[in-house]
Amino acid sequence: MFSKKKIQFNYYDLNNFNDFNNFSFDIFQWKLLKIGIIVDLKCPRSMTFLQKASEKNLFIYEFAPIHWLIFTNNHVTRKQLITMDDNNPLDFLMESYDDKKFENELFVINKKVNFDFFFNETEKGEKGKNNNNNNRKVKLNVNETDINQILHLTLLLDNKVTLSVPGFDNITSRSNPKIDENGIVFYEKNDDCLFKINDTIIRKNFMGSLIRAGATAFQPKAFTTIDDVSSREVDVWAKMVYEHVKILEQDLNFRSIIRYFNDVGYIKNGSFGHLMGSIQEKKSEISATGVLLRSDRFGIVDYIICPFRLGVGLVFKEPSLPTVKNIFILPFTGTVWISIGILFIIIIIFMRLREIIIKKFLFKKMKLRNISELCMQILGAICQQGLTENSKWTSDRVIISFLLLTALILYFAYSASIVTFLQSSSSAISTIEDVTSSNLEVGVQAHFPYLDVLMKEASHRITKEYYKKKIFNKGRENVYFEQREGINKIRTGLFAFEIELNAGYKLISQTFKDHEKCGIKEILLVPKPFVCMAVSKTSSYREIFAQRLVWQQETGMFDRTIKKWSDEKPKCNMDRATFISVGYNEINSIFIIFLYGLIISIIIFFLEIFLFKINNMSRKKTA
Structure with missing residues (x-):
């Protein structure tokens, strides 16, 4: 219960008026820690002390989470204590108890009985036997032995303990208390009753105590066990955090009982439900699952460490590139396309002028090709389709040859880019x-x-x-x-x-x-957002849990958990060529171009019919 290292003590003599009045009953001080107070009713002013504590609501958990251990010279059981008559000196306590205001643990033990009590939850043993089960125990120096007189004791399972204890019989020094081989402090001052306040003890052994925890299972049908690595995608945040709760159990020597919920719980009508509601109602002490850092929960929980980040995204x-852009115009920049268009026009003009010159100076009876026929000839050459007829003129052949060479180079660059774009995202x-x-x-x-x-x-x-x-x-x-x-x-x-x-x-x-x-x-x-571990707002485990979890973080345990339970973004490993089929989405722009060409062709077709009829009408008039 007490550490063997150097401890700072404050003593209060209840027979000394000033010491008695100086004993702090500040409620806010009590709320910081879970405290155990031992009171012996034979001590003078002990009843005044209890009455004053009752007036300050120190028997109500919401105000002060205190375990009370009261020694009396009368042989009473807890059941008898609750039903005592009006002459009972503890009537004011029982009134609070009957009104359900008495929410802290109350233990009344007959001091004439010798017994062992333990710092963790134990069952009553058989009469005359010590039921220690390898648990650390404190033995009081009294006369008889009857373990059945222990009603139920859960005492001081805290990281920091403030304990006030009356003096026992065989301790001789007030300023130099004795510490036995178990680290237990005894002291006395004859018949005086002293209070010892210890506010520096850090406990790291909870003696196998039972601590309630809460976890979530969002997918109960797929959920197997909370430590199942094979299904990491199922409730992974509960599994990651529970791993560190298990380390805490081994580190601080306690046991946890887990209650599962299908949601973390969000505020509704001023209160929380599910896991957060369980923590708010003190039914769970710690979250064995990751909870998000949210401001609306600050009033009911303390976030003791936030080692993870939750990624939610699309x-x-x-x-593929062809589904969002027309890849058939992407191989060349706008400048290149304009240059190709200008080259096409220049060649048509050159070919047309050449025919005009030949007709005027050499072959006056030569029939000139119309512009559309000439355009088809040049377009066939550019698109690597060849020519419909060969020219007899060397100048024609030279210009056509250079046109085909230029078109071939452009075709290679264009087709290579198209293949790349077809497989690009x-x-x-x-x-x-x-x-x-x-x-x-x-x-x-x-x-x-x-x-x-x-x-x-x-x-x-x-x-x-x-x-x-x-x-x-x-x-x-x-x-x-x-x-x-x-x-x-x-x-x-x-x-x-x-x-x-x-x-x-x-x-x-x-x-x-x-x-x-x-x-x-x-x-x-x-x-x-941060994913945290949380304890209830008034939990006395907050500081020791936070210290030990920070130690886990400093030693790399959280990094190990992330690598064990988390998956990185899949990498693209293309060691060998992969053939990708071209689908409709990749070539739909071709069909669109063809559709545009078909529409233009139909328009020109009707325009030609119209012009043909106009020409016929004009010929008839002239005839």
């Missing part, structure tokens, strides 16, 4: 705003309540617009998917899945082929 496969979608304006279908991970909270609490204009357009307008049944179903839809492309990133990476690594992992991209919906 995971999708970057759309697009980086056009990189923000939430891009997703909102794109044709990507969006899905949301089911059975992950934080995503619902994220939707409700979205405040940024772009995020609210995204949720409204991509999720709310489509209905819940059309956007919520199980993890595996959502990840499989990503493989088809043009689908983004809103998921906890760690679970998403794990499933992608398991189900995607190497070449399918290339182009996987994520967009964070919000900055990664």
Whole structure:
């Protein structure tokens, strides 16, 4: 119970009026720690002390989490104590108890009985036997032995202990208390009753005590055990945090009992439900699952360490470049396309002038080709389709040869770029705003309540617009998917899945082929929030748990947990060539171009009919 190292003591003599009045009954001081107070009713002024403590509500847990141990010379049991008559000197305590105001542990023990009591929860042993079960014990120096007189004792399972103890019979020095081989301090001053206040003890051994913890299981159907590594994508934050709770158990020698909830719990009508509600009602002492750092929980929990970050985002496969852009105009820049157009016009003009000159000076009966026929000749050469006829003139052949050579070089560059673009992904979608304006279908991970909270609490204009357009307008049944179903839809492309990133990476690594992992991209919906471990607001374990968890962090245990339970973003490993089939999405721009050409051809066709009729009418008039 006490450390063997040097301890600072404060003594209070209840027979001394000044010492008695100086004893602090400040409620706010008591609220900082869980305290054990031992009182012997034979001591003068002990009843006054208890009455004053009762007036200050020190028997009510909400005001002061105190364990009371009261020694009396009368042989009474706890049951008898609760039903004592009006002459009982502890009536004022029983009144509080009957009104259910007495929420702290109260133990009344007959001092005439010799017994062993333990610092952890134990069952009553058989009469005359010591039921120590390897637990540390403190033995009081009294006369008889009867273990059955121990009613139930849970005492001082705290990191810091403030203990006030009356004097015992065989201690001779007030200023130099004795410490036995178990580290137990005894002291006395004859018949005087002293109070000893120790405010510097740090306990690191809870003697196998039982501490209640709460955890979450968002996916109860898929949940196996809280330490199952094979299903890391299922409730991973409960599993990661529980690993450190287990280390705490071994470090501080206590046992935990875990109660599971299907949600962490958020404030509603002024109170919390699920895990947070259990901590608020003191039914759970510590969260054995990760809880988000939220300001609305500051009033009910203390966050003792925040070692993890929760990543929630949209995971999708970057759309192929042909699905978002016309790749058939991408190989060349605008300047190159303009240059090719100018070259085409120059060649047509040159060929036309050459025919005019030949007709005027050499062959006056030569029939000139119309412009459309000439354009088709030049276009066939540029597109590597050859010419419909060979010219007899050397000048013609020279210009056509250089035209074919220029077109060949351009063709090589163009076709090489097209092949590259067909297998390229697009980086056009990189923000939430891009997703909102794109044709990507969006899905949301089911059975992950934080995503619902994220939707409700979205405040940024772009995020609210995204949720409204991509999720709310489509209905819940059309956007919520199980993890595996959502990840499989990503493989088809043009689908983004809103998921906890760690679970998403794990499933992608398991189900995607190497070449399918290339182009996987994520967009964070919000900055990664902290995932913390929390204890109840008035918990006396807060400081020792925080100290030991910081020690775990400093020794790299949390880093080990992250590597064990988390998955990195899948890497693109393309060791060998992979053949990718060209689909409709990649070549749809070709059909669009053809459609434009067909429309233009139809328009020209009707225009030619109209012009032909006008020419016929004019000929008839002249005839």
